[in-house]
Amino acid sequence: xxxxxxxxxxxxxxxxxxxxxxxxxxxxxxxxxxxxxxxxxxxxxxxxxxxxxxxxxxxxxxxxxxxxxxxxxxxxxxxxxxxxxxxxxxxxxxxxxxxxxxxxxxxxxxxxxxxxxxxxxxxxxxxxxxxxxxxxxxxxxxxxxxxxxxxxxxxxxxxxxxxxxxxxxxxxxxxxxxxxxxxxxxxxxxxxxxxxxxxxxxxxxxxxxxxxxxxxxxxxxxxxxxxxxxxxxxxxxxxxxxxxxxxxxxxxxxxxxxxxxxxxxxxxxxxxxxxxxxxxxxxxxxxxxxxxxx
Numbered sequence: 146x147x148x149x150x151x152x153x154x155x156x157x158x159x160x161x162x163x164x165x166x167x168x169x170x171x172x173x174x175x176x177x178x179x180x181x182x183x184x185x186x187x188x189x190x191x192x193x194x195x196x197x198x199x200x201x202x203x204x205x206x207x208x209x210x211x212x213x214x215x216x217x218x219x220x221x222x223x224x225x226x227x228x229x230x231x232x233x234x235x236x237x238x239x240x241x242x243x244x245x246x247x248x249x250x251x252x253x254x255x256x257x258x259x260x261x262x263x264x265x266x267x268x269x270x271x272x273x274x275x276x277x278x279x280x281x282x283x284x285x286x287x288x289x290x291x292x293x294x295x296x297x298x299x300x301x302x303x304x305x306x307x308x309x310x311x312x313x314x315x316x317x318x319x320x321x322x323x324x325x326x327x328x329x330x331x332x333x334x335x336x337x338x339x340x341x342x343x344x345x346x347x348x349x350x351x352x353x354x355x356x357x358x359x360x361x362x363x364x365x366x367x368x369x370x371x372x373x374x375x376x377x378x379x380x381x382x383x384x385x386x387x388x389x390x391x392x393x394x395x396x397x398x399x400x401x402x403x404x405x406x407x408x409x410x411x412x413x414x415x416x417x418x419x420x421x422x423x424x425x426x427x428x429x430x431x432x433x434x435x436x437x438x439x
Contacts (some may be wrong), residue, residue: 158226176431182424183344190241201238202389202436204229210409226396226410229402239391243421246386248301250310254372258315259361262322263349267330277323288313292375296384303386306379310372315354321364325357332356342378363432370425377418393418 171177199205199219206215207229213221223232265276283291295309329335329352338348379385380394388395393414400410 157284173431173434175427177433178428179424179429179431182420183428184424186421186424187244189237190244193237193241196237198234198237199231201234201391202230205231208403213344224409226400229398232396232410232413235391235396236393236417239393239396240417240421241412242303242386242390243376243393243418244374246306247304247369247376250307250376251314251369253307254311254314254368255318255361255365257311258318259322259354261315262319263326264355265319266323266326266346267349267353273323276319280319282318283312289378292379293382293384301384301387306376306385309379310375311374313375314368318364318368320355321360322380325360326353329353329356339388351395363429366429366432370422370429373421373425374418377414 199221204220206213206217206225207227209221209225211222211224213224215221219229221233223236224232226235261276261280265273286294291313292309295306295312299305299308328351335348335352338352343352376385377392377394377397380392380396381398383395383398386392386393396414397411400408403410
């Protein structure tokens with residue numbers, strides 16, 4: 146007689162793996178500190194509509210310092226910029242844009258890089274030669290030059306930033322995945338799948354990709370931080386996300402011409418970028434530390 150109660154009490158595999166990974170991450174102080182830093186901005190981005198913030202694009206009182214309280218009782222906890230916009234409001238609403246577009250760009254770049262890397266590593270032959278040649282051509286361009294060419298030609302928009310990030314980082318992801326697959330395709334479970342007559346697409350998706358996920362998860366955290374820096378840098382150069390929505394890089398660029406008067410408007414977005422990227426890097430270090438223990 147089967148124990149149906151025990152089967153019913155077993156959580157879904159995906160959920161159980163999530164809680165297991167979270168439990169393991171608690172063993173790494175670096176990883177947990179990274180979770181706190183990243184989680185702070187994730188929470189801010191989620192609850193931004195619920196917070197009592199001033200409209201991020203509405204001019205109010207120009208160039209006010211931190212902890213300013215006006216005669217009518219209006220508070221500016223981080224001050225205002227040269228156009229009178231509340232810096233705290235723009236900082237928190239800007240976290241939505243940075244997290245949204247950096248995550249989307251990283252996902253698309255990984256989808257393309259993984260697809261090409263698995264095909265090159267497993268199929269080999271002319272597939273490998275053609276994909277590797279195309280990747281090497283793109284990697285021969287300096288990254289910033291490639292960003293400038295693509296964004297200048299296509300125009301400034303979130304969608305075009307995704308395209309630029311995919312072209313710039315997809316080839317590097319492809320090479321990582323290709324190297325992993327070249328090692329994994331010699332394993333016994335791949336040979337067993339080939340003997341069973343499984344199709345190459347099945348082998349690549351079911352047999353190879355799940356066994357390559359460990360190093361890729363760590364790389365995702367690092368690359369997400371690089372993408373956040375890229376979006377901020379493009380915003381600083383004025384070719385990133387279109388105005389008037391708040392962009393951390395654009396906030397720094399707008400404050401720079403003001404000299405000491407604009408220091409308040411530049412330091413807070415710079416701190417925000419540093420916090421987010423540092424958190425992602427520490428999270429990657431924690432995941433790497435856990436994988437080495439296993």
